[in-house]
Structures are given as C-alpha cells and as structure tokens.
Amino acid sequence: MFLSTSSVTTALVLCLAITNVEAITKCTKDENTCGCKTEKGTISLKKYADKGFKDSDPGTAYVYYWNPCKDFTIGSSGIPPVTASCVQEISQYEHYDCGSHKTLQTSADKDGNAVFNMDSADTTRHSVVTCRCQEGAGDVFKFIREDPMTPGIYYMSLTGDTCCPQSGGGQGGSGGLSVGSVLLIVFFVVLVVYLVGGMVVQTVVRKAEGRERIPNLSLWTAVPGLIKDGIRFTCSCGKSKGYDSI
Known part of the structure; x- marks a missing residue:
C-alpha cells in the first residue's frame, strides 16, 4: 500500500510535465x-x-x-x-x-x-x-x-x-477533458487513495499514533532537504566543495 521513493519521484515528474501536454x-x-x-x-x-x-x-x-x-x-x-x-x-x-x-x-x-x-x-x-x-x-x-x-x-x-486545440474542429472553449486534465485527475485520485489507505494501514495494522500514521513519513520529512541539496547541486554545476584543492 506504500509508494517507494522512486514511485513518488516518478509521479511528481509526471505532474510537472503535464503543463506541456498541449504544446x-x-x-x-x-x-x-x-x-x-x-x-x-x-x-x-x-x-x-x-x-x-x-x-x-x-x-x-x-x-x-x-x-x-x-x-x-x-x-x-x-x-x-x-x-x-x-x-x-x-x-x-x-x-x-x-x-x-x-x-x-x-x-x-x-x-x-x-x-x-x-x-x-x-x-x-x-x-x-x-x-x-x-x-x-x-x-x-x-x-x-x-x-x-x-x-x-x-x-x-x-x-x-x-x-487550446479542440478535437472535432470546435468553436473554441472546452469540448471535453484534455489529456492534461485527465492526468491531473488521475494523479490526485492516486494521491488521495495513497494517503487515506496508508493512514488506515498504519493505524489499524501497525497501531501507529499521531504523525506516525502518515505513510512513508521518513520520505516526506526528507523531501525539503533533498530539494535543498538539489538546488545546491544545480547552482554549483555539480562541483563538490568538500575537498581541498591539491
């Protein structure tokens, strides 16, 4: 019932890519x-x-x-x-x-x-x-x-x-859900199921209490630090400053 780190990362990347589906x-x-x-x-x-x-x-x-x-x-x-x-x-x-x-x-x-x-x-x-x-x-x-x-x-x-392009040569305005809208709906439905289902399992099966009921808690608490490290890595062009020059 729990998403792995790679699964969560893939979902986030997919969500960010949705804005370009109408290009x-x-x-x-x-x-x-x-x-x-x-x-x-x-x-x-x-x-x-x-x-x-x-x-x-x-x-x-x-x-x-x-x-x-x-x-x-x-x-x-x-x-x-x-x-x-x-x-x-x-x-x-x-x-x-x-x-x-x-x-x-x-x-x-x-x-x-x-x-x-x-x-x-x-x-x-x-x-x-x-x-x-x-x-x-x-x-x-x-x-x-x-x-x-x-x-x-x-x-x-x-x-x-x-x-926005419309299938069937419409007169403008939405003629139905776009691919981006469908992907957004799917993403948030999966997110809700993951959170609600995960909290139920943590509470009923693992008898967790408080914030420990949040599924993959260690992953989510690490996200801000991972983002910070990613920004530092990008700004430094991948060059490490952890070693002294010879």
Missing part, C-alpha cells in the same frame, strides 16, 4: 475555422468573425484591431478608408494596414503556441499574433510592442481557452 509542433492554416489544424486538434477563432479584437498601446495610445477571419473596412467620413485584417489607428482620421487576411500564414513557435503572421498589402508592415492556450480562461487580446529595431513590425497576443 503543438505544427499549425496548418484552416480557412473554415479562421484558425489552424494541429496534431492536438483544431484551434478555431471563427466565433470572432463578426467582432474581432481591439487593444491599445499604452505608450502611444494607438489602437490596434484584428479580425482573424477576414478583412474589414475602417475610416471616418471624408477620409480614405483602410481595408485590412489588422489595422493601426493613429486617430479617427488616420489608419494603416498592418496585415491583410489573404497574406495570413500560420505556424507553431518553439514554446508550442500557434502564431498568425500577416503582411500589409504594400508589404511595408507586418503583424504577429501569438495564440497562447490557457484552459478555462476567458480570451484576452493584447498589443505587446512594435519592434524597436524594425519599425513596422507589430507583436500582439491572444491568450485564453480559444487558443
């Missing part, structure tokens, strides 16, 4: 969902086809608009309108094309996020929107920055549940 390595453009297809499922932004996103740069107060599904037209009366998928608004009288929908390209970055790239019609401006999965969270669109070394390149992000 993707490819993102193939999909016009039907305004998103992309990945090996984990489909990222769909179609529900934003009629409203898109909007955020402002706190430094300049410029406003940035993005519609992931199509080009839209913006402009005031008497001012030449701008039609694009991503638009920069300097004022109500001045707008710039930062990316047209027909130039949209999708990919996955090194962190496993979906990335949307767009060029303006005249190719003088470029926009990059990184779509970060955060299960169960509302979608938040943010203007990040303009590249200081290459003016005209704009970085934005969309973070939330919609950026």
